[in-house]
Amino acid sequence: MKKSITIHDIARLANVSSATVSRVLSNSSYPVSPELRSKILRIAKEQNYVPNLLGKQLKTKTNKTIGVIIPTITNAFYSSIILGLEEIARKNNYSVFLCNSFQNPELEEMYIKTMFEKQVRSLAISSISRNQTLLRNYVEMGLNVVALDQKIGLDGVCQVDFDYRKGGYMAVRYLIGQGHEKIAFATTPLDRPSRMNIHEGYLEAMREAGLEPMVLESGPIAYSASYEFENGKLLARELMERKEKPTAIFACNDLVAFGVIHELQALRIKVPEEVSVMGFDGIDFGQMINPPLTTVLLQTYEMGRIACHMLLDLMNPGKKVEADIMLAPKLLERESVTTALQK
Amino acid sequence: MKKSITIHDIARLANVSSATVSRVLSNSSYPVSPELRSKILRIAKEQNYVPNLLGKQLKTKTNKTIGVIIPTITNAFYSSIILGLEEIARKNNYSVFLCNSFQNPELEEMYIKTMFEKQVRSLAISSISRNQTLLRNYVEMGLNVVALDQKIGLDGVCQVDFDYRKGGYMAVRYLIGQGHEKIAFATTPLDRPSRMNIHEGYLEAMREAGLEPMVLESGPIAYSASYEFENGKLLARELMERKEKPTAIFACNDLVAFGVIHELQALRIKVPEEVSVMGFDGIDFGQMINPPLTTVLLQTYEMGRIACHMLLDLMNPGKKVEADIMLAPKLLERESVTTALQK
DNA sequence: CTGTTAGCGCGTTCAG
DNA sequence: CTGAACGCGCTAACAG
Numbered sequence: 001m002k003k004s005i006t007i008h009d010i011a012r013l014a015n016v017s018s019a020t021v022s023r024v025l026s027n028s029s030y031p032v033s034p035e036l037r038s039k040i041l042r043i044a045k046e047q048n049y050v051p052n053l054l055g056k057q058l059k060t061k062t063n064k065t066i067g068v069i070i071p072t073i074t075n076a077f078y079s080s081i082i083l084g085l086e087e088i089a090r091k092n093n094y095s096v097f098l099c100n101s102f103q104n105p106e107l108e109e110m111y112i113k114t115m116f117e118k119q120v121r122s123l124a125i126s127s128i129s130r131n132q133t134l135l136r137n138y139v140e141m142g143l144n145v146v147a148l149d150q151k152i153g154l155d156g157v158c159q160v161d162f163d164y165r166k167g168g169y170m171a172v173r174y175l176i177g178q179g180h181e182k183i184a185f186a187t188t189p190l191d192r193p194s195r196m197n198i199h200e201g202y203l204e205a206m207r208e209a210g211l212e213p214m215v216l217e218s219g220p221i222a223y224s225a226s227y228e229f230e231n232g233k234l235l236a237r238e239l240m241e242r243k244e245k246p247t248a249i250f251a252c253n254d255l256v257a258f259g260v261i262h263e264l265q266a267l268r269i270k271v272p273e274e275v276s277v278m279g280f281d282g283i284d285f286g287q288m289i290n291p292p293l294t295t296v297l298l299q300t301y302e303m304g305r306i307a308c309h310m311l312l313d314l315m316n317p318g319k320k321v322e323a324d325i326m327l328a329p330k331l332l333e334r335e336s337v338t339t340a341l342q343k
Numbered sequence: 344m345k346k347s348i349t350i351h352d353i354a355r356l357a358n359v360s361s362a363t364v365s366r367v368l369s370n371s372s373y374p375v376s377p378e379l380r381s382k383i384l385r386i387a388k389e390q391n392y393v394p395n396l397l398g399k400q401l402k403t404k405t406n407k408t409i410g411v412i413i414p415t416i417t418n419a420f421y422s423s424i425i426l427g428l429e430e431i432a433r434k435n436n437y438s439v440f441l442c443n444s445f446q447n448p449e450l451e452e453m454y455i456k457t458m459f460e461k462q463v464r465s466l467a468i469s470s471i472s473r474n475q476t477l478l479r480n481y482v483e484m485g486l487n488v489v490a491l492d493q494k495i496g497l498d499g500v501c502q503v504d505f506d507y508r509k510g511g512y513m514a515v516r517y518l519i520g521q522g523h524e525k526i527a528f529a530t531t532p533l534d535r536p537s538r539m540n541i542h543e544g545y546l547e548a549m550r551e552a553g554l555e556p557m558v559l560e561s562g563p564i565a566y567s568a569s570y571e572f573e574n575g576k577l578l579a580r581e582l583m584e585r586k587e588k589p590t591a592i593f594a595c596n597d598l599v600a601f602g603v604i605h606e607l608q609a610l611r612i613k614v615p616e617e618v619s620v621m622g623f624d625g626i627d628f629g630q631m632i633n634p635p636l637t638t639v640l641l642q643t644y645e646m647g648r649i650a651c652h653m654l655l656d657l658m659n660p661g662k663k664v665e666a667d668i669m670l671a672p673k674l675l676e677r678e679s680v681t682t683a684l685q686k
Numbered sequence: 687c688t689g690t691t692a693g694c695g696c697g698t699t700c701a702g
Numbered sequence: 703c704t705g706a707a708c709g710c711g712c713t714a715a716c717a718g
Contacts, residue, residue: 055695288601398711
């Protein structure tokens with residue numbers, strides 16, 4: 001690494017001590033005469049001075065970066081959260097240190113470790129690991145944590161979550177309102193809290209209406225980019241092969257819904273005229289397919305903003321922080337759902 | 344920030360000097376007796392020692408993080424590049440410091456500055472700024488730069504690029520091979536090198552075949568998530584209102600193609616039976632729409648890997664680095680293009 | 687093999 | 703208002 005000029009170089013050039021330079025260049029409240037101040041600023045500019053934040057951080061023990069760990073940025077759900085988080089971070093002069101865990105607990109652990117070593121003391125995480133003790137250790141050592149899109153039952157760990165149960169409930173109520181009775185829930189494995197809660201909401205709404213639940217859960221598949229989509233296709237095919245066919249299919253997320261629609265169309269079944277399809281998440285692509293996807297919108301960007309604010313508050317010892325925020329989903333009416341055919 | 348234990352604490356507990364502790368804990372090749380070594384390791388573990396990389400970096404003047412600046416991770420094109428880059432970085436014990444510039448030159452500049460202050464000395468960037476002097480300054484101060492998906496005419500700056508001209512040429516050749524003659528090129532503003540090169544390839548193929556070019560360029564619009572999609576719709580409508588209608592529309596990227604298809608279907612024009620549509624980029628979503636999008640595939644993940652390798656080589660003074668790599672595009676045949684109707 | 691010393695670049699006492 | 707001196711956590715050079 002090329003050597004760059006330091007406050008000492010500037011001090012020498014300005015015939016002052018490095019302390020004075022430090023006071024000027026770091027905007028200290030400490031009084032410095034206007035002449036010296038402007039002289040130092042001029043020389044710093046001339047010399048293209050770039051402060052070394054490592055030295056500063058080492059001294060002040062403050063690190064203005066926020067760590068983020070998510071499964072993968074290729075998922076629009078997560079990348080949108082990050083954009084929101086980054087916006088707030090930037091406005092507060094914080095940087096974002098982003099890591100993709102690829103659903104791999106070991107990678108996740110490795111990244112947390114690296115962050116901590118780099119003195120990052122705040123982390124927003126959508127964890128895949130079930131190992132709470134690991135995170136607990138770091139929290140005890142001073143790590144501020146906000147859990148994204150999940151509950152982590154740890155003291156001092158905040159969380160921003162979506163009300164998945166309510167979202168599932170809303171979706172089914174809407175379908176019922178459109179006259180549907182044979183409403184299937186097509187889902188990838190019910191092993192994550194989010195999907196389990198949507199499932200509960202589905203069951204509740206069905207039970208309330210006195211309807212028979214129709215749940216189809218896919219088996220686990222190796223993780224890949226088009227995993228959800230492929231599963232949606234399989235689920236749709238299987239559902240349409242039943243003797244009791246659904247008139248509406250509620251998918252556990254938009255990607256699965258895309259797969260469902262794709263398969264239905266391949267089977268020459270019209271969406272929504274013959275079968276309505278409802279998604280979940282509200283990613284941008286939903287509006288680009290044909291028909292545009294009716295879905296439940298999760299305000300991910302907002303979640304990112306909130307998570308960042310929480311983290312900022314957490315680092316501010318005086319402030320009280322809301323420890324647990326639940327975001328309400330919204331129904332996004334587009335064109336993949338229509339009223340049920342009257343038999 | 345809570346104070347954490349340092350090598351001095353461990354040195355005290357083990358009755359040795361901090362130098363010895365450093366030698367053990369940082370895996371120095373320096374010889375240390377096995378007894379002391381194990382004793383130190385044991386105490387470090389007991390005390391939950393976490394090294395402070397800031398101190399280390401300050402001393403060794405090495406920073407194992409790679410900066411990345413791209414317009415936005417919500418664009419699958421970029422997020423895929425990043426995944427590839429991160430893979431290689433991780434395998435070499437480097438971290439990735441990711442920033443979204445949102446097509447905003449000031450943000451971009453701010454991020455470069457921050458990175459440099461944090462002593463990051465390698466940067467992969469898909470720049471939006473036309474201000475070369477800025478980047479040149481940093482390069483002179485020791486920043487290693489790899490340009491992503493664009494040419495930057497600066498000494499010492501490497502680049503990985505796609506052969507857009509060839510991609511455009513291939514796409515049109517393919518359409519011509521399917522019997523199309525009225526082939527439109529629908530594009531967002533021709534202000535970026537990538538689009539300009541696709542455009543050139545288009546023109547070249549048309550000229551070669553003795554066909555009349557039919558280029559429609561959209562006006563600039565404020566940046567938003569669905570900017571490309573909306574433009575695709577507008578472009579398609581405008582093209583289909585002409586007296587001389589195209590039988591195939593070649594879009595400058597997949598998102599625009601989605602908009603084109605969407606609008607055509609809204610106009611009750613069958614794709615591909617009446618009008619074929621060809622995309623560019625090969626993002627995953629292309630397979631999820633109906634009909635699946637025929638497009639030109641850009642191997643973004645690979646680009647990320649290559650960029651990271653370049654950066655790594657750049658930091659290795661001994662190594663010769665390939666300064667300019669051009670990745671060849673591939674035609675991805677799906678179902679949105681078919682043979683032209685014979686009149 | 688081990689310890690002592692001297693910084694890396696910066697901010698912060700404490701005297702003047 | 704200014705400067706000398708010290709230390710943040712770590713490693714490298716040198717001495718033993």
